Amino acid sequence: MSYAIFSVDNEKRNKIKEIISDDLISRQSITTRDAKAIKIEKEVQFVLIEGDEKAIEKAKELFQDVGTVIDPSEAEEIYQKLKEDEQGAAAGVGFIFGD
Numbered sequence: 001m002s003y004a005i006f007s008v009d010n011e012k013r014n015k016i017k018e019i020i021s022d023d024l025i026s027r028q029s030i031t032t033r034d035a036k037a038i039k040i041e042k043e044v045q046f047v048l049i050e051g052d053e054k055a056i057e058k059a060k061e062l063f064q065d066v067g068t069v070i071d072p073s074e075a076e077e078i079y080q081k082l083k084e085d086e087q088g089a090a091a092g093v094g095f096i097f098g099d
Contacts, residue, residue, distance in 0.1 A: 002052070003049060004048075004056045004060060004070075005048050005069070005075045005082075006046070006047040006063045006066075006070065007045075007070055008045045008063070010045065016032060016066070020032075020049075024058055025058060027052075028051030028052060028056075030047065030048065030049055031048040031086060033048075038082060040081070046070075048079065
């Protein structure tokens with residue numbers, strides 16, 4: 001599965017919902033997190049889109065005026081932090097509901 005991570009300044013974060021509502025993009029796995037939530041001291045939102053290569057290419061086009069695609073060398077570290085945060089949230093829900 002392919003993925004791309006986009007960095008969007010907090011001033012433009014209201015544009016994220018519009019982009020990820022696109023028919024093709026919305027059918028992919030999408031994670032959005034504030035950088036500080038994953039212990040990165042930046043004033044940005046990260047958007048992780050995993051799935052079909054065509055959808056990722058379309059997302060790159062649509063995010064062009066809103067944010068930037070994270071360079072692959074930096075993306076792996078952010079990807080790992082996003083996944084760890086996601087797993088931590090899932091574990092918390094399991095604790096609440098007794099799983």
